[in-house]
Amino acid sequence: MNDLDWVPEGIDTTVPSVARTYDYLLGGAHNLAVDRAMGDQMLQVLPGARDLVRLNRSFLRRAVTHLAERGVRQFLDIGSGIPTVGNVHEIAQEVAPDCRVVYVDKDPVAVAHSRLLLADDENTAAVQADLREPDDVLSRPEVTGLLDFDEPVALLLLLVVHFVRPEEEPGKLLAKYRDRLAPGSFMVISHATADDRAETMRRAADTVRESRSKDNLVYRTRAEVTALFDGYELVEPGVVGHALWRPGGAGDIADRAEDNTQVWAGVGRKPDRESGREPVAGAR
Amino acid sequence: MTAALPQDADGLRARTRLAKKWAYLLSSRTFVPLASVELERQLLGLVERLCAGVATEALAPRAGREVADALVALNCTTAEALRISVEIVGKGLLGMPALAPPDKLRERVVDVVASLSAGFVDRIRATVLAQQEQLGRSLYKAMREAQVELQYSEARFELLEHHLSTGIATADPDGRLVRCNGALARIVDRPTAELAGSSLFDLAHPDERVALRADFAQLVEDGTASITQPRQLLRGDGEPAWVMLGLSPLRRLEGRAQVIVLAEDATDVNLLQGQLNHQALHDVLTRLPNRQYFTSRLEQALRTADPGTGVSVFHLDLDGFSRITGGLGREVGDHVLKVVAGRLEAVVAEENAMVARFGHDEFAILIENTATTPDVVTTVRRINDLLSAPFHSDGRRVAVSATIGVVHRPPRDSAPADLLDSADLALRRAKGTGRRQWELSDQAQDGRDRRAFSLAATMPGAWENGEIRVLYRPVVRLADEVVESAEAVLRWDHPTLGPLPHEQCLALAEDTGLIVPLGTWALRSACEQARSWQRELGRRVPVRWALTPSQAADPELHGLVREALSDTGLPAASLRLGAPAQALFGERGDAADTLRYLAEDGVGVEVEDFTAAPDDLVRLLDGVPVRAVRLAQSPAARPGTAVARALAGVLEVVRDVGVGVTAADVTTPEQARWWREVGADTASGPLFAPAGPPDVITR
Numbered sequence: 001m002n003d004l005d006w007v008p009e010g011i012d013t014t015v016p017s018v019a020r021t022y023d024y025l026l027g028g029a030h031n032l033a034v035d036r037a038m039g040d041q042m043l044q045v046l047p048g049a050r051d052l053v054r055l056n057r058s059f060l061r062r063a064v065t066h067l068a069e070r071g072v073r074q075f076l077d078i079g080s081g082i083p084t085v086g087n088v089h090e091i092a093q094e095v096a097p098d099c100r101v102v103y104v105d106k107d108p109v110a111v112a113h114s115r116l117l118l119a120d121d122e123n124t125a126a127v128q129a130d131l132r133e134p135d136d137v138l139s140r141p142e143v144t145g146l147l148d149f150d151e152p153v154a155l156l157l158l159l160v161v162h163f164v165r166p167e168e169e170p171g172k173l174l175a176k177y178r179d180r181l182a183p184g185s186f187m188v189i190s191h192a193t194a195d196d197r198a199e200t201m202r203r204a205a206d207t208v209r210e211s212r213s214k215d216n217l218v219y220r221t222r223a224e225v226t227a228l229f230d231g232y233e234l235v236e237p238g239v240v241g242h243a244l245w246r247p248g249g250a251g252d253i254a255d256r257a258e259d260n261t262q263v264w265a266g267v268g269r270k271p272d273r274e275s276g277r278e279p280v281a282g283a284r
Numbered sequence: 285m286t287a288a289l290p291q292d293a294d295g296l297r298a299r300t301r302l303a304k305k306w307a308y309l310l311s312s313r314t315f316v317p318l319a320s321v322e323l324e325r326q327l328l329g330l331v332e333r334l335c336a337g338v339a340t341e342a343l344a345p346r347a348g349r350e351v352a353d354a355l356v357a358l359n360c361t362t363a364e365a366l367r368i369s370v371e372i373v374g375k376g377l378l379g380m381p382a383l384a385p386p387d388k389l390r391e392r393v394v395d396v397v398a399s400l401s402a403g404f405v406d407r408i409r410a411t412v413l414a415q416q417e418q419l420g421r422s423l424y425k426a427m428r429e430a431q432v433e434l435q436y437s438e439a440r441f442e443l444l445e446h447h448l449s450t451g452i453a454t455a456d457p458d459g460r461l462v463r464c465n466g467a468l469a470r471i472v473d474r475p476t477a478e479l480a481g482s483s484l485f486d487l488a489h490p491d492e493r494v495a496l497r498a499d500f501a502q503l504v505e506d507g508t509a510s511i512t513q514p515r516q517l518l519r520g521d522g523e524p525a526w527v528m529l530g531l532s533p534l535r536r537l538e539g540r541a542q543v544i545v546l547a548e549d550a551t552d553v554n555l556l557q558g559q560l561n562h563q564a565l566h567d568v569l570t571r572l573p574n575r576q577y578f579t580s581r582l583e584q585a586l587r588t589a590d591p592g593t594g595v596s597v598f599h600l601d602l603d604g605f606s607r608i609t610g611g612l613g614r615e616v617g618d619h620v621l622k623v624v625a626g627r628l629e630a631v632v633a634e635e636n637a638m639v640a641r642f643g644h645d646e647f648a649i650l651i652e653n654t655a656t657t658p659d660v661v662t663t664v665r666r667i668n669d670l671l672s673a674p675f676h677s678d679g680r681r682v683a684v685s686a687t688i689g690v691v692h693r694p695p696r697d698s699a700p701a702d703l704l705d706s707a708d709l710a711l712r713r714a715k716g717t718g719r720r721q722w723e724l725s726d727q728a729q730d731g732r733d734r735r736a737f738s739l740a741a742t743m744p745g746a747w748e749n750g751e752i753r754v755l756y757r758p759v760v761r762l763a764d765e766v767v768e769s770a771e772a773v774l775r776w777d778h779p780t781l782g783p784l785p786h787e788q789c790l791a792l793a794e795d796t797g798l799i800v801p802l803g804t805w806a807l808r809s810a811c812e813q814a815r816s817w818q819r820e821l822g823r824r825v826p827v828r829w830a831l832t833p834s835q836a837a838d839p840e841l842h843g844l845v846r847e848a849l850s851d852t853g854l855p856a857a858s859l860r861l862g863a864p865a866q867a868l869f870g871e872r873g874d875a876a877d878t879l880r881y882l883a884e885d886g887v888g889v890e891v892e893d894f895t896a897a898p899d900d901l902v903r904l905l906d907g908v909p910v911r912a913v914r915l916a917q918s919p920a921a922r923p924g925t926a927v928a929r930a931l932a933g934v935l936e937v938v939r940d941v942g943v944g945v946t947a948a949d950v951t952t953p954e955q956a957r958w959w960r961e962v963g964a965d966t967a968s969g970p971l972f973a974p975a976g977p978p979d980v981i982t983r
Contacts (some may be wrong), residue, residue, distance in 0.1 A: 061318075108429065108430065112425040255312065
């Protein structure tokens with residue numbers, strides 16, 4: 001018996017990594033044979049997988065651009081994965097060059113890669129940490145050094161909350177982040193769902209589970225995803241299919257209608273204190 | 285390059301249309317990190333470069349490559365992106381006749397598209413290689429960081445290990461210490477070098493080993509959490525070291541888990557508490573565990589012992605110990621107990637065992653059997669062999685023996701209290717058969733014993749209530765069947781069980797110790813009755829009382845008898861005492877001495893249950909002052925048999941030395957005739973008259 005549990009997750013090159021598989025589906029080459037094998041299996045089950053990844057990346061671009069245009073200058077991207085093209089700092093700094101971005105991922109290879117890529121950029125940092133440990137994430141020197149939590153921060157949670165199991169209480173988890181954010185901050189979530197094509201999505205989840213990756217997909221309904229925004233005011237148009245959140249052009253929407261709503265997406269704003277609408281669980 | 289392009293409105297419109305279409309198709313097939321307006325703007329620039337390449341032959345290769353590089357930079361890296369681009373660009377350029385002379389257009393377009401394709405392949409190849417190399421560096425970096433982190437952890441662990449006052453050791457799955465720190469060595473006061481490679485279990489106090497092994501095995505097997513317990517380790521000098529011992533499993537890449545052992549020195553804190561505990565759980569005299577401690581250990585052992593071999597419990601009672609303390613003094617008695625304690629520990633030194641002192645002269649041994657544990661018979665023999673070796677105490681030579689009740693391999697779910705009861709019952713049964721005996725517990729027998737003991741427990745009350753009476757059984761001369769004397773017997777008129785006969789009354793009384801007062805009472809009653817017959821009948825009718833073994837051994841017996849005689853005024857010759865052959869002829873002379881004094885007083889001493897065996901006969905002829913012997917009814921007692929002839933010969937010898945012969949329990953005339961034939965003088969039994977109230981004699 002060969003138990004490789006002790007090897008930090010993501011370094012064991014015989015286990016596929018979600019981050020590298022995502023890179024593969026996006027057309028990158030920052031991946032290994034195991035990752036491509038899992039990507040190909042995913043494509044078998046879900047032929048639109050490349051489109052889903054593309055649409056999600058487009059949603060990220062639109063959301064970040066929107067927030068930067070609304071004046072947000074700080075971004076905390078958790079579950080950032082392998083930085084390839086269209087990274088948050090590139091998008092945000094396109095709008096305002098002084099934007100600061102901290103990338104957080106639990107995959108050590110993704111983080112090492114991010115550091116390699118971001119070495120010259122003083123306004124970015126990469127941290128290896130786990131979304132499920134908010135106290136750890138929020139106390140990392142890279143995070144506290146680069147981000148000022150008295151000012152609005154955009155918390156980006158793209159295709160990552162669906163790896164949090166119900167027993168890990170995602171609501172309580174997100175509340176910890178929300179409590180730390182200043183009024184006027186934002187939270188961006190995109191989250192896979194099985195509201196449609198339940199059988200196909202179940203098989204897609206099985207593919208991930210049967211790979212040796214430790215991550216398992218937990219689908220949530222639109223109502224459940226909406227509930228994750230507890231304590232935030234949803235930005236128009238609310239929680240919608242990721243392609244339908246303020247699409248800007250042909251490439252933002254897929255030919256297959258179901259791909260457009262296979263991932264729920266939304267942006268919430270933490271209300272101002274003076275508005276009198278104290279976030280539900282935000283009061284300390 | 286653009287300078288060469290036609291600047292007419294139609295041309296610009298056509299190029300813009302081409303860029304829009306291209307942007308649409310690309311962005312719907314591949315991720316381009318740009319808003320569509322920006323993508324269209326950039327693609328328009330590429331279209332213009334391609335147009336320039338078509339217009340000017342020399343620019344064609346460069347234009348194609350530059351566009352290919354730009355596409356890859358826009359993340360259009362897939363085969364699909366190339367297919368779309370070649371198709372859109374090729375068709376689009378062919379639809380722009382103003383770019384080149386009609387005979388050159390197709391050729392120029394193909395040149396441009398060809399160089400675009402070639403450039404794309406080169407660029408993609410370079411990008412993939414670069415990304416793979418980056419990934420490789422990232423993997424290496426991540427691995428290196430993990431390694432550094434590991435080295436850091438190790439260094440931190442070593443630092444802590446070295447400086448902490450807590451003892452730290454790593455044990456392999458078998459409990460062998462793989463490494464340990466200086467603090468542990470200090471706590472147990474042994475050199476570090478001696479600890480490495482030694483077993484954690486050897487380091488534990490013997491009393492704790494079983495429990496510690498159980499904890500350890502559980503952790504290695506499937507444990508995830510830690511186990512922390514106050515435990516005793518053994519210092520180099522044999523003294524206990526109290527620690528809070530924490531065990532935590534350490535999972536490994538391969539093989540079974542190791543265990544991290546943390547030992548926090550708690551000696552100071554526990555010194556006092558430890559002494560109190562020790563006193564609460566140990567016997568002060570022998571330093572052996574006491575009954576309470578033994579019971580809890582037993583409870584644990586029942587759970588943890590190997591089911592294949594189980595446990596054995598030995599319950600020991602020293603034979604005649606009260607005579608040692610009574611005769612030689614308390615100090616000798618204490619010394620004997622200490623010697624016994626040490627010897628019992630020596631007997632089981634090779635075993636996983638506990639020796640405890642239960643009470644005055646009671647000990648117990650718990651053995652957790654293994655395949656090599658000797659069987660019960662061997663263990664019992666070793667116990668008594670070792671105990672019987674004489675030793676000097678206060679200038680005297682002393683040796684002891686023990687009677688033992690054994691419970692062997694009880695079911696795992698037995699309650700310790702029941703188990704100890706069973707051992708106790710077996711011990712009592714063994715005592716019933718004499719000294720230096722042993723009995724194995726047996727469930728059915730236990731049930732009977734339990735009933736008997738509950739009966740025995742109610743006996744004192746019954747006696748007080750007058751439920752127990754003395755009855756008299758006539759003893760007649762065989763020659764003429766005239767009543768010669770009377771034998772006193774007990775009868776318990778039990779309200780629910782009916783009359784319980786003499787033998788059962790005695791057995792119950794013997795078990796509870798009631799026999800001494802009850803026997804004395806019976807003896808006095810008999811003396812009073814004999815005196816009253818004498819007055820009533822004008823002649824002596826001697827009365828007989830058969831002493832039980834403990835009565836015969838009672839050092840007070842002589843005084844009690846004298847008292848009874850003088851109180852009632854009965855002549856000594858009118859009292860006959862039956863003494864067990866064992867007491868009279870036994871090697872230990874106490875009872876024999878008492879009886880000799882009584883005989884000197886004139887009391888008639890008779891041998892009870894005389895077997896006519898050669899040994900007894902020899903002793904009888906040795907001059908023990910015996911008036912008569914009594915023989916029990918024999919199944920072979922038929923006239924004319926060889927047995928009859930042999931017995932007749934023996935009894936003739938007996939009578940020759942002036943000792944009378946009496947027969948018990950005669951039920952048929954045939955038996956009476958037979959006894960007459962072998963030379964018995966007197967007899968009793970149902971044939972003549974059953975036991976009854978005093979008037980059975982006077983009627």
